[in-house]
Amino acid sequence: MEYVIEMLNIRKEFGNFVANDDITLQLEKGEIHALLGENGAGKSTLMNVLFGLYQPEGGEIRVRGKATAITDPNVANGLGIGMVHQHFMLVENLTVTENIILGNEPKKMGMINVKDAAKKVAEISHLYGLDVDPYAKIEDISVGMQQRVEILKTLYRGAEILIFDEPTASLTPQEITELISIMKKLISEGKSIIIITHKLQEIMDVSDRVTIIRKGKGIGTVITSETNPEELATLMVGRQVTFKTEKGPSYPAEEVLRVENLVVEDYRGIQKVKGLNLSVRRGEIVGIAGIDGNGQSELIEAIAGLRKVKSGKIFIDSKDVTGKKPREITESGLGHIPQDRHKHGLVLDFSVGYNVALQTYYKEPLSKKGIMNYKHVSKKAKEIIEMFDVRTQGEHELARSLSGGNQQKLIIGREVDRNPELLIAALPTRGLDVGAIEFIHKRLIEQRDNGKAVLLISFELDEVMNVSDRIAVIYDGVIVDTVIPTETTEQQLGLLMAGQSRDKATVTLKEGDDNHVE
Amino acid sequence: MSNRFVNILVPIISIILGLLVGAAVMWFSGYNPVMGYIALWNGIFGDMYSIGETIRQISPYILAGLAVAFAFRSGLFNIGVEGQLIVGWFAAAYVGMAFELPKFIHLPLALIAAALAGALWGLIPGILKATLHVHEVIVTIMMNYIALHTVNALIKAVSEGGYKTERIHPTASLRSDFLSNLTDFSTLHYGIFVALAMVAVMWFILEKTKTGFELKSVGFNDHASQYAGMNVKKNIILSMVVSGAFAGLGGAMEALGTFGNMVTRGGFTGIGFDGIAVALLGANTPLGVIFGASLFGSLKYGAGNMPNEAGVPVEIVSIVIALIIFFVASGYIIRVLLSKMKKKKEAK
Numbered sequence: 001m002e003y004v005i006e007m008l009n010i011r012k013e014f015g016n017f018v019a020n021d022d023i024t025l026q027l028e029k030g031e032i033h034a035l036l037g038e039n040g041a042g043k044s045t046l047m048n049v050l051f052g053l054y055q056p057e058g059g060e061i062r063v064r065g066k067a068t069a070i071t072d073p074n075v076a077n078g079l080g081i082g083m084v085h086q087h088f089m090l091v092e093n094l095t096v097t098e099n100i101i102l103g104n105e106p107k108k109m110g111m112i113n114v115k116d117a118a119k120k121v122a123e124i125s126h127l128y129g130l131d132v133d134p135y136a137k138i139e140d141i142s143v144g145m146q147q148r149v150e151i152l153k154t155l156y157r158g159a160e161i162l163i164f165d166e167p168t169a170s171l172t173p174q175e176i177t178e179l180i181s182i183m184k185k186l187i188s189e190g191k192s193i194i195i196i197t198h199k200l201q202e203i204m205d206v207s208d209r210v211t212i213i214r215k216g217k218g219i220g221t222v223i224t225s226e227t228n229p230e231e232l233a234t235l236m237v238g239r240q241v242t243f244k245t246e247k248g249p250s251y252p253a254e255e256v257l258r259v260e261n262l263v264v265e266d267y268r269g270i271q272k273v274k275g276l277n278l279s280v281r282r283g284e285i286v287g288i289a290g291i292d293g294n295g296q297s298e299l300i301e302a303i304a305g306l307r308k309v310k311s312g313k314i315f316i317d318s319k320d321v322t323g324k325k326p327r328e329i330t331e332s333g334l335g336h337i338p339q340d341r342h343k344h345g346l347v348l349d350f351s352v353g354y355n356v357a358l359q360t361y362y363k364e365p366l367s368k369k370g371i372m373n374y375k376h377v378s379k380k381a382k383e384i385i386e387m388f389d390v391r392t393q394g395e396h397e398l399a400r401s402l403s404g405g406n407q408q409k410l411i412i413g414r415e416v417d418r419n420p421e422l423l424i425a426a427l428p429t430r431g432l433d434v435g436a437i438e439f440i441h442k443r444l445i446e447q448r449d450n451g452k453a454v455l456l457i458s459f460e461l462d463e464v465m466n467v468s469d470r471i472a473v474i475y476d477g478v479i480v481d482t483v484i485p486t487e488t489t490e491q492q493l494g495l496l497m498a499g500q501s502r503d504k505a506t507v508t509l510k511e512g513d514d515n516h517v518e
Numbered sequence: 519m520s521n522r523f524v525n526i527l528v529p530i531i532s533i534i535l536g537l538l539v540g541a542a543v544m545w546f547s548g549y550n551p552v553m554g555y556i557a558l559w560n561g562i563f564g565d566m567y568s569i570g571e572t573i574r575q576i577s578p579y580i581l582a583g584l585a586v587a588f589a590f591r592s593g594l595f596n597i598g599v600e601g602q603l604i605v606g607w608f609a610a611a612y613v614g615m616a617f618e619l620p621k622f623i624h625l626p627l628a629l630i631a632a633a634l635a636g637a638l639w640g641l642i643p644g645i646l647k648a649t650l651h652v653h654e655v656i657v658t659i660m661m662n663y664i665a666l667h668t669v670n671a672l673i674k675a676v677s678e679g680g681y682k683t684e685r686i687h688p689t690a691s692l693r694s695d696f697l698s699n700l701t702d703f704s705t706l707h708y709g710i711f712v713a714l715a716m717v718a719v720m721w722f723i724l725e726k727t728k729t730g731f732e733l734k735s736v737g738f739n740d741h742a743s744q745y746a747g748m749n750v751k752k753n754i755i756l757s758m759v760v761s762g763a764f765a766g767l768g769g770a771m772e773a774l775g776t777f778g779n780m781v782t783r784g785g786f787t788g789i790g791f792d793g794i795a796v797a798l799l800g801a802n803t804p805l806g807v808i809f810g811a812s813l814f815g816s817l818k819y820g821a822g823n824m825p826n827e828a829g830v831p832v833e834i835v836s837i838v839i840a841l842i843i844f845f846v847a848s849g850y851i852i853r854v855l856l857s858k859m860k861k862k863k864e865a866k
Contacts, residue, residue, distance in 0.1 A: 326746075327747030345745070354731070358735065367731075371727055
């Protein structure tokens with residue numbers, strides 16, 4: 001078998017910490033090779049070694065059979081290795097072509113020759129079916145399109161081996177399907193691909209082989225067609241993982257959240273929520289399905305009192321909380337797991353303990369007559385660390401040094417511990433691995449079973465389908481339809497999210513029956 | 519090497535490096551660095567009188583440093599400590615001279631007046647920042663000029679066209695015969711205790727109170743603080759007010775302790791600006807500020823002896839002092855060097 005890249009027994013240390021311990025990954029020419037592992041397992045470290053950002057302490061890298069030292073990213077580029085980063089490295093107010101040639105501008109009599117470059121970009125774009133306008137400005141194109149620009153960038157520089165770092169993290173379901181077909185096109189043209197991910201379904205859909213690493217150690221390589229998601233999950237986590245979220249039937253009782261004709265503007269004064277109605281009852285999880293930017297953020301912020309309500313009413317437990325201050329709404333029974341955990345959920349430079357106190361510090365026993373009782377803060381923190389399995393060195397560790405999954409567990413612990421009547425969970429599992437996702441879903445369902453109301457906002461269709469008891473589809477600032485997960489398909493949901501009515505969605509699906517997978 | 523050891527080693531190496539480079543500067547300028555440093559040492563610790571004067575010099579630096587550090591901890595850069603100190607100085611001097619009251623009322627009243635004046639000077643940029651998002655750096659810098667010239671005008675007004683205020687009544691004075699006698703008749707006054715008390719106050723607010731928790735939270739992440747239901751605007755304003763009060767008390771040190779009056783000024787005192795460096799040297803912690811202020815105060819006062827005793831001109835002295843502080847502030851560089859040396863050793 002011909003290998004284009006061989007990473008043999010790679011070892012990488014940071015001080016006393018071994019990030020990669022004896023990991024072997026062999027990439028065949030023309031294959032899509034998945035690199036699977038939990039958050040913090042060492043996937044990115046391994047790829048950064050391949051891309052020349054880190055130097056390994058042990059092991060050997062062979063490129064096309066020849067032992068090679070990749071001392072920096074320029075060497076990697078020269079060897080035809082290109083990386084499509086998870087967080088795009090694009091200049092927002094430059095065009096596609098300008099971004100692609102950035103740092104390596106073709107000159108014509110001392111002037112940058114954008115025209116020829118754009119022509120070449122268009123050619124490559126056409127060859128791989130990328131469909132990118134070379135003259136479009138980055139800020140005007142969608143996230144999926146921006147990712148294609150990143151792919152184009154590596155191809156333009158002659159990449160033969162493409163590394164995709166968590167490429168589907170910010171894509172919509174439709175965009176993911178398109179990306180998969182682009183990847184298949186790339187290998188049919190003789191490229192080889194490594195995809196870093198912890199999403200099992202994607203691996204099953206797209207890859208030929210999978211290399212699994214766990215806690216920095218190489219577990220092995222398996223052929224995708226000979227395995228299944230359950231086996232992969234077990235290999236990755238090191239124990240059995242349940243997938244289909246276990247949950248009993250819901251017994252919805254009285255209404256906790258009621259939103260009436262809500263209108264909210266974003267910071268530019270553009271209406272984002274346009275007369276929205278919503279109701280969430282005790283003992284049910286309502287999932288809001290929708291493509292990013294259809295008013296979800298504004299809706300949550302309005303409910304939490306963080307954004308002005310233009311018109312309409314919001315009730316929590318029949319109490320009108322429209323236009324009230326965040327703290328008053330919190331006291332009325334709202335728990336909130338914010339969309340952006342670093343910006344809104346945590347004070348990263350505070351300790352774990354301080355973060356636990358963030359919502360309740362002003363109440364006894366955490367403080368009394370204006371004086372903090374840090375002994376109680378520590379005690380509370382220890383309880384939450386224990387109950388929510390937050391992996392940390394202790395309550396004095398900075399929240400910043402926790403992994404994403406543990407940061408999220410910390411937030412969920414803090415919010416659930418207050419026992420709120422309504423829990424809003426916005427993208428609660430974004431960027432987390434299956435173990436952490438399983439844990440968080442269990443907690444949400446637990447809240448429901450304890451007779452609380454849960455409002456889940458997610459861009460992941462399978463999450464909405466799995467966890468919710470009812471799904472409210474949001475499109476262009478209104479709830480366009482409400483469906484029951486067991487009575488609908490992902491395809492139908494996808495079309496509703498794209499703004500089609502339910503009748504039309506059903507018809508469209510019937511017409512294109514080959515799209516119908518289930 | 520343990521972390522603790524590194525933490526002690528870094529400032530020591532920094533100071534030594536600063537002294538060495540300072541020595542080179544003196545050497546190249548044709549002065550004897552050994553003589554120069556002996557003069558500096560004598561200027562700081564040479565006799566009881568010098569020690570007294572050095573401590574007296576440290577007091578306003580502590581308060582200016584606290585002012586900067588306190589604002590910094592809640593995410594604000596208060597460049598206006600200078601102006602807040604100047605208005606505090608005037609307020610204390612005026613109250614000290616204009617009223618006749620028993621000491622146990624007069625002195626606290628004068629101190630409170632200084633703190634309030636500084637607080638008011640901090641309140642304005644605080645409000646502008648909180649409500650209109652005007653950057654506090656711009657406003658506080660401008661407030662410094664307003665303070666300087668307004669106070670000059672006020673001095674003229676209260677002295678009927680003169681250039682200095684009348685001396686304060688002894689009932690408002692921080693002067694202490696006891697401390698003065700102890701230090702061979704230096705001008706050392708009770709101000710150092712006021713400054714140290716404020717160090718304790720800042721530590722208490724930040725580490726013990728609910729307000730301190732909020733201030734720090736807002737300082738690190740105002741978004742998350744808002745999500746947690748804190749009133750971010752209130753905290754910004756409060757932070758500037760407390761910061762200004764510390765600075766105002768720094769002015770009271772000069773009015774009620776060192777000088778006993780206020781003279782119209784052609785330019786800034788510099789104490790407020792040095793307060794920025796003091797706070798940063800002390801990593802914006804209350805105890806760190808004592809260290810930073812001690813370094814600044816000692817060098818500033820002790821340097822005055824270098825021209826007299828070693829004949830090093832004032833300009834060279836300023837450069838040498840600046841170099842020492844520069845190296846202490848660049849502790850990071852030394853940290854990096856130490857860790858590199860450590861790695862090499864391990865490699866062998």
